[in-house]
Amino acid sequence: MGFKVAVAGATGNVGREMLSILSERGFPADEVVALASSRSVGKEVSFGDKTLKVKNLETYDFSDTDICLMSAGGSISQKWSPKIGAQGCVVIDNSSAWRYDADVPLIVPEVNPDAVTGFTKRNIIANPNCSTAQLVVALKPLHDAATIKRVVVSTYQSVSGAGKDGMDELFNQTRAVFVADPIETKKFTKRIAFNVIPHIDSFMEDGYTKEEWKVLAETKKMLDPKIKVTCTAVRVPVFVGHSEAVNLEFEKEITADEARDILREAPGCLVVDKHEDGGYVTPVECAGEDVTYISRIREDATVENGLAMWVVSDNLRKGAALNAVQIAELLVERNLVKPRALA
Template sequence: MGYRVAIVGATGNVGREMLAILEELNFPVEKMHAIASRKSKGMEVAWGDKTIYCEDIERFDFSTVDIVLMSAGGDVSRAWSEKIGKLGPIVIDNSSAFRQDKDVPLIVPEVNPDAVKQAKKKNIIANPNCSTAQLVVALKPLHDAAKIKRAVVSTYQSVSGAGKEGMDELWNQTKAIYGLGDATPKKFPKQIAFNVIPYIGSFRDDGYTDEEAKMWEETHKMLDPNIKLTVTCVRVPVFVGHSESVTVEFDRPIEPDEAREILREAPGVLVVDKMEHDGYITPVDAAGEHAVFVSRIRKDPTVENGLSFWVVSDNLRKGAALNAVQIAQLLDETGTITPKSGVRTVIV
């Protein structure tokens, strides 16, 4: 016995990862529902060794489930999450729709698990931006040891962050260029194959993009509003895995070896940092893994008390699906929710 779970957007990249990770982590599920728009009704998705069929969101009775994992985009979330929350289940929303709502906790379990106490205000919990999630997992233990005054972050974000259409565009453009075919951009504003694009989201009046603003706004909400943070977000021709170049200024001296030891003890972090040809992690190495990897920890001699390092994680996992499932685990472990059946059995 366990929880009755619905995944809205079950046919997408993140929705399918949610299904896989719920099984991998042995989350106690009594009944699984795959929910999609009417046009996807009847589509099949894999759940364990079974196949389940997508149900129409317009006709589904959400009062029958305990947890709703929402991964169908901001418009769908804005239309449905509050209505679903009022029916009883807790919605874990992967979009940006509620991240800055003061009545909705924004949670990375390794960073601010106590925020789960606010979950019942609207029965909605927000999942952070994929790039923010891995950043704060790396920053949190360092910030606890030596307060971070300022951080400069440049991201190298994979095309899967733009969904299946983004992955298809990289694949199709790569084939077209090799075959002298049509490489005209459709999903991205410029060619992504064999290129990088220093623009994700949409421009704001200050010259930053909303993707960049999400990172500092979410870091301030989850970690510390006093951290000064500037960000440049870049799309790169990588299928899965976001990377970040991070430079941090602390309020006291912190040596690279001390930072390595702090991070090695931190939940969710793996340090791979040797000065040799394979002594660092790339997106290919991180794909399919749960951890946030930190490499290339070194002093930044241009500022007082500065360190620079490299952060990599699978954006479909820790950046989205894994973090959502870990939030569900947190809800269960803290007793914030209990199954409607009243019985919870973990299979180990």
């Protein structure tokens, strides 16, 4: 007897990707249920070679459901995740609603799998921000080897991180440029077609944006509270795939060659680092892939024990849907969740 899994927010970009990944990876589910708001009830979504009809999240009974992958937004999660957890169903939430709650584990399975046991306090597990997820996958093995003191990261984030509306805006603006139509700006603060915008999420009092703060807070929570982190988050005219330029300062000496060898052996990482034209990975190559690609690994002579590198990953997969499914797999592998149908 397998598990019963619900996907909340099943009609969105990440929800659809969750359904696809559950099928691709052969998650041991006897039944998968697609949930969304009342506006989407009756719509059809794909699950492998099957078609699921969307049901209403607000009226769904979770008493016989084992795991809920939640990708319906922060306000929806704040309202419904505690109610779902109270019915005995474990919620794996993709929003920022629970990431900073001390009673909710924030998990990237390649980085801090042992922390997952803390889910029993609320029956909720948080998925990190998309840009943080790929970053910590690359940082963890290097931190274990040489202890990271400071991280300086500049992100180049695709429009899919802003949802379907963001992708539509890039498409429509690009077309408008070519046919000389007026360019409409709705989702982003400035034109995104053939442009970059150094602003993601709302501004905070210190001048950083909430997106930049998330990278700082989540890296400290999952990896090490002593690491110093600063971030500049930039939206770029790419449909899928986040890129990051990362500078690291370590306590111990570590060479670029040593870092390459460490990362080649690390789970979830794939090093593509040739000193030649095209000897690195860009967002086009990472789309649809599960791994975090690491390129341009080199020593930074401006600081003692410094390295620089380029990190690229599919934000809809490792940054969201894949990581959520991997957390569900971790629960199953460690026997932390059992099918309630067997109870």
